[in-house]
Amino acid sequence: MRLPDTLQYAVSALSRHRIRTVLILAAMSIGVASIVILTSLGQGAQRYVRGEFASLGTNLVIVFPGRKETTGGAPTMFIGETPRDLTLNDAQALKYHYAVRRVAPIFIGQAGVSYGGKEREVPILGSTTELLRVRHWRLSQGRFLPKGDINRATPVCVIGAKVKRELFGPENALGEWVRIGDRRFRVIGILASEGRSIGLDVQELAIIPAASAQMLFNTPSLFRILIEAKSRESVPAVISHVEQTIAERHQGEKDVTVITQDAVLATFDRILGALTMTVGGIAAISLVVAGILIMNIMLVSVSQRTAEIGLLKALGSPRKQITLLFLTEAFLLSAIGAVIGVAFGHAVSWLIGRAYPDLPLGAPLWAVVSSVVVAIGTGLLFAALPARRAARLDPVEALAHR
Secondary structure, three states: OOHHHHHHHHHHHHHHOHHHHHHHHHHHHHHHHHHHHHHHHHHHHHHHHHHHHHOOOOOEEEEEEOOHHHOOOOHHHOOOOOOOOOOHHHHHHOOOOOOEEEEEEEEEEEEEEEEOOEEEEEEEEEEOOOHHHHOOOOEEEEOOOOOOOOOOOOOEEEEOHHHHHHHHOOOOOOOOEEEEOOEEEEEEEEEOOOOEEOOEEHHHOEEEEHHHHHHHHOOOOOOEEEEEEOOHHHHHHHHHHHHHHHHHHOOOOOOEEEEEHHHHHHHHHHHHHHHHHHHHHHHHHHHHHHHHHHHHHHHHHHHHOHHHHHHHHHOOOOHHHHHHHHHHHHHHHHHHHHHHHHHHHHHHHHHHHHHOOOOOOOOOHHHHHHHHHHHHHHHHHHHHHHHHHHHOOOHHHHHOOO
């Protein structure tokens, strides 16, 4: 029997049992679609995190007060006492190195911002003029914090686009005075709305000079220091410079934690990559279930088609040909089910992407290819037993329906 004849025979056999065929196709396509959707979500999460970290800036070195041993947790979760606070003078000292391009000290807190009887609570960021370029933010109106002595508490502020809309509406905000906490500040700039980063919506920010934030929140301790290296290759030199400078200024104590943007991103990539592989593996279990369904249905099919098999053997079809016929049926079921599953998975991913446009969904190629390969392999593997049973039938007994 030629290959076209084998395919035609398998299609004819499947079409005669439509309900059975549809059930197997549904089981196989659901398994493949589950892998495509779940890996698409995992890949989307990875892309989202990469995009968020890209918005932090490039060649970024982040200095946190306290060592890892302080709390036994991640640097961003420090809550214990540190031997010494990070101060504005520490940040100023870190500027003097050939590999350092910009340094932006950061104070952070929450305070009410009011104007004309309207008030809302917003995050307050205290920093210097370098913050704008370190974080790659843009202004829609006005100018950013002025240059000058970082210890000078100038009463000016830059607000986010949403803060401007809620407090000023369509009116011009530049040059107007707002009250932040118990102090008055003049609005000199409006941030562009598209600037976003992890845990921070730039539209809802108010940025004031670092010294003003120090006075507003009555604290000398910086939340962190952002340092932009001149190139990716110079990042290790910057880290060494930070540790050495802080140790000299803090009585020999290296009481800071220095991390890089790439290191944090690599950690997230490992976590999200492992999560994607795990959920993909869990979804692949459904393909095994589909394979078992194929095996059970084909075992029933063998018992129902004994006369047909006996006739084929009586006409001279060898065992190998009978086995090939059943395996071809399993291949067609698995392949068609896999194609339907891939299409359905991509359709659902597209719908999720439309509902959550910030999440760049898209199943990785390896997940699509592996799901199809596993689906076909599972179908063939579980069809092997019914195929062998059909091939071993005695033609006389089969024709006698025994």
